Amino acid sequence: MGMWRLEKEIQALILKVVKERKQTKSHPDKDLLQIIIESAERSDLGQDTNSFVVDNCKNIYFAGYETTAVSAAWTLMLLALYPEWQHKVRAEILQTCRGRVPDADMLRNMKTLTMVINESLRLYSPAVFVPREALGDMKFGGINIPKGVSVWIALVTLHQDPDLWGPDADKFIPERFANGISSACKVPYAYMPFGAGPHTCLGQHFAMMELKIFLTHMLSNFTFILSPKYRHSPFMNLVVEPEFGIDLFVTRL
Ligand code: HEM
Numbered sequence: 525m526g527m528w529r530l531e532k533e534i535q536a537l538i539l540k541v542v543k544e545r546k547q548t549k550s551h552p553d554k555d556l557l558q559i560i561i562e563s564a565e566r567s568d569l570g571q572d573t574n575s576f577v578v579d580n581c582k583n584i585y586f587a588g589y590e591t592t593a594v595s596a597a598w599t600l601m602l603l604a605l606y607p608e609w610q611h612k613v614r615a616e617i618l619q620t621c622r623g624r625v626p627d628a629d630m631l632r633n634m635k636t637l638t639m640v641i642n643e644s645l646r647l648y649s650p651a652v653f654v655p656r657e658a659l660g661d662m663k664f665g666g667i668n669i670p671k672g673v674s675v676w677i678a679l680v681t682l683h684q685d686p687d688l689w690g691p692d693a694d695k696f697i698p699e700r701f702a703n704g705i706s707s708a709c710k711v712p713y714a715y716m717p718f719g720a721g722p723h724t725c726l727g728q729h730f731a732m733m734e735l736k737i738f739l740t741h742m743l744s745n746f747t748f749i750l751s752p753k754y755r756h757s758p759f760m761n762l763v764v765e766p767e768f769g770i771d772l773f774v775t776r777l
Contacts, residue, residue, distance in 0.1 A: 538581045539574060557581070584726075586762075591650040592731045594765045596738050598648035599641060601770045602696055603743075604750045609698060613637050614743045621744065631736045639698040641735050642705065645717035647696060649679040650763040654719045679716065688714045748772040 545557055557577075564576045603610040616636045620626070631637075653676040658669045669675060686693045688710050689700070706712040718725035725731070742748075751771035759767035 535578050538578050542574070542577055587725075588727045588731070590763050590765075592727075592734050594650045594763050595641070595645060595648070595731070596735055597766060597770050599644040599735065599739060600742065600748065600772065601750070601754075601766065602644050602647070603640065603739075604748050604772055606696055607749070609636075609640060609696075610743070610747070613640055613739070614747075617740050617744050621740065626737065626740050628733070631733060631740070634736065634740075635702075636698070637736055637739060638732075639701040641732065641739070642701040642708070642715075643696060643698040646683045646715060647694075648758065648764060649683060649717040650765075651679060651717065651719070652760055652764060653678055654716060677716070682714050682716070685714070744777070746774050746776055748774045 541557065542561060545561060560577055560580045561573075564573045564580075603613065613634075613636050616634055617626075620630050620634055624630075655674055655676045658671055658673050658675065660671050662669050664675075682688070684693045689708075700708045705715055709715055713720060718728040718731075749772065751773050753771040755768045757767035758764050761767075
């Protein structure tokens, strides 16, 4: 299906849901769509309400789907490459869940799993840059930045700088996050897979939960190793994705 047609279909689908939602009575626990519709109706957009709603829905969809999917894929690749970590995380999951479906507390308490995801997001941040625009003339360190200039923070450079992370900056070492994010690096703000400041990722905590749930299910049901067919090629396609996919040999436990 062509991109244009797909876009039109997504647009039509969103408008259909919006129309249905407008007809249902507003509920005190508003969902995101309800909030977007209401704020669009209240504000003076200089743009028609429907386009505003559709743009925002597409934004959330594109920001939230591929980012989490590639993070899950890179983490599986790393766990396949480092079986000792696969084993440690599985042991923690089995010990914590004991055959139960994980709840929010269990997911929060899985420290090894969190360390592994943090390290995976450090090495393979789905976002390549965090862009900002100078709203006024400013000085940043010794650099003068005139108003209107775009500053792009390159996450790979920041996340793998040996001056900040040590000589093993390019290695998969989840222990560096053993005492949380602030102790992992000389400058805590140097770790920003979800960006930083007022525009930090809206779905950050949701994404961490999604990743934990997915990995908990994978690891408690399967073991996996890398297939010899796997070709390592991080590729920038809006997000950093494995260019040729990730081939794994998966065995049921
Ligand atoms: C592992 C998964 C994810 C990663 C690595 C990620 C990364 C990022 C980054 C780097 C930014 C830019 C932040 C900045 O400029 O400071 C961002 C913004 C955003 N993300 Fe995510 N994201 C993820 C998942 C999600 C999910 C699941 C959602 C929604 C359900 C989401 C919604 C958004 C939105 C709406 C913004 C724009 C926030 C704003 O401009 O105020 N993201 N994300």
